[in-house]
Amino acid sequence: MKNKYIYLIWFIALLPAMILRDYTPNNELRYLSIVDEALQNGNVFTFTNQGEIYADKPPLHFWLMMVGKLILGEHHIWYYSLLSFIPALIILITMSKWIRREEETVNVVADNRIMIDNNSRNFITAQLMLMTTGLFAGAALIVRMDMLMNMFIVLSLYSFYQMYSGVNMTRNSWLFPIFVFLALFSKGPLGLLIPFVSTIMFLIYKKKLSDYKKYWGWKSFLIILLGSVVWFTGVYIEGGNDYLNNLLFHQTVGRGIDSFHHKEPVYYYLISIWYTLAPWSLLVLGLFAASIVKKRINSTLEQFFAVIILSTFVMLSLISSKLAIYPLPIVPFLIFLTVLQFNKFDMQNVWIKLTIALPAVIFILALPGIVYVSSMEGMQYLADRFIYAGAVVLTLTGILVIYFIYLKRDSVRSINSLALGFLLSVFLIGWSMPKLNNQLGWGNMCEKAKELSEEYKINDYWVYKISRSENMDVYLGKDIIKAEKEDLLNENNENKLLMLRTKDIKNDPDIHSLVLNKVQYQFGENVIVILN
Structure with missing residues (x-):
């Protein structure tokens, strides 16, 4: 089966979900709200969510979303999904080209036709495994910056390895730091730390640390520094000291040392890795461990992949802030290293x-x-x-x-x-x-709320105990009013449109009495109630 057909099969498999699904409230809808505010305020380097500083993420992914909104005129899930799928596809193509080029070089020397045939078959297997690894497949669909950063990390490490192998030194000496900066500019410090730690640890392993200036010399640091200076200057001009301090210290140092967000124990990834690699967890982790124990990781490329995997995993475990998606950069290397071991077992x-x-x-x-x-x-x-x-x-x-x-x-x-x-x-x-x-997002509920608002001549949307409901403004075109229980019980509740969770109606007798015999519309775990 040719590579182009493999890629087409993957795209077709994901296409219905890309086109038909709703945005998830926790992150995706928030990003849409941030994009809307940036376009309304004319911001380029700084972002806000409901008027509050949002320095969690660098601008690159938001810029791509903003371009889509400007060109298409409105938000489209298929476009935002492509911002993850296309980087995932580039990762797949890069890894395949990388392995094929390395193996063909070895096989030309060995003149082993049977090995070439086996490797050709294994390349397809590696591609299929990566496409269907739970974490990678999911990240190729969702509206997040992770896959974009992952693409630049893979490209930077590929450029480094090309330089290490003496291939296109001049070209790759420029591409390597550019890709590192773009990884940093996509998601933040991990985009810089993963390539830096991986390559330095590899040079230490190969006893060539003295060569680090070939890769991390004045040119690399100057490119990364100049890009960062332009970025931080733009941030300072738009957001001032408060935003810049939030970006450089609160988000970076705070998350890394004693996280205020997503704090997990050091062993967190030892547990999460088993389900993030599903359905290949047992095969991948089993072969990886066996390869280390039996000393089957022999080629320079295999050693490089192993160093990337281990150094990144340890570094991520030591960082205070943890999410299951953070180890995404090691997934392509785990999958392809596993398949490289097939001929050795x-x-x-x-x-x-x-x-x-x-x-x-x-x-x-x-x-x-x-x-x-x-x-x-x-x-x-x-x-x-x-x-x-x-x-x-x-x-x-x-x-x-x-x-x-x-x-x-x-x-x-x-x-x-x-x-x-x-x-x-x-x-x-x-x-x-x-x-x-209806179970995934709020699109249908908010569309119905807009219809009911016109029908009942209601101007405001009240929301009770629905997490992150402030981002409903993406659908409703205006801010919602977050209601407390006292507001609902004490105020005049005539002619109000209220959105709340079904479980709050069931578990709270006061709320149950309030909405009893009122017009209600069920949407997944939430309900619209007309109070009149």
Whole structure:
């Protein structure tokens, strides 16, 4: 199968979700609100959320979102999804080219045609595994800066390795620091720290630390410094000292040493890595550990990948602020290093086959599992024909994979089948998004609220205990009023439109009495109530 078809299959699999899903309230809707405020205020380097300083993220991703809003005239989920998918695709292409070029160089020297054929097959497997790794696939869809930063990190490390190998020294000596700065400009300090720590640790491992000036010399530091000076100057001109201090100290030092946000214990990633790498966790982590113990990581490229993985993992574990998505930069290297080890291990080994068979068994249980769960109270929204179709595909895929592993004795074909079945299931389930959107976001609820506002001649939108509801202004076109319980019980509640959670109606007798016999519209876990 040609690379271009692999990429097309991946794009088609994700397309329904890209087009049909709603924005998630926690982050995506907030980013849209930030973009709206920046365009309204004419800001370029500084951002606000509901008028409050938002220095959490650098400007690059927001600029791309702002360009889309200006060109398209409004927010479109497909456009914002492409801002993650295209970087993910570039990562996939870069990693594939990187490995292929390295392996072809080795094989030309070895003149081993069988090895070339096996590697060609393994390249496809590596691509399919990365496409279907839970964290990577999810990050390729969501509206976040992580995949954009990850792309520049991969490109910077690729440029470094090219220089280390003596390839296009002049060109890569410019590209390397440019990519590092763009990674920094996409998400923040990790964009700089990951390339720096990875490359320095690699040079130490190879006992070539004295060569660091070839990569981190005056040219690299000057490019990164000049880019940062332009950025910080723009921040100072627009936001003054308060914003600049927030950006440089509160967000950077505060998150790194004693985080005020997302603080987790040092072992957090030792737990999260198992589900972020699903369904390949057992295979990837098992082979990686075995490769280290058995000393199978021999080539320079394999050693570079291993150093990137270990140094980044340790660094992220030591940083106070932690989220499951932060290890995203090591995922491509873990997947491709794993596949590079296929020719060094017996893929018919009982333990290796078990790491593939266990996810297949989980796939087999998908159909009975979804039938059972969708019959439970509050989960009926899962009883959708597209979700059932996706579950059928997963179950059949699991059966097929077991057949290939134990009857055909072909582990690589089993991996490919598992990945392709997963992509087909994602494609089918993606068509259920219109039905799932009430559970995912607030788009439908806010559209109905606008209709009811016109129908009942209500000017204000009241919201009670819905987290981050201030970002509903993206849909409603105006700010909401956050109501306290006392406001609802003590004020004149005639002619009010109230949005609140279903559980607050059930659990609070006062709120239940307030909305009893009122016009209500259910949207997932939330309700619109007309108080008149």
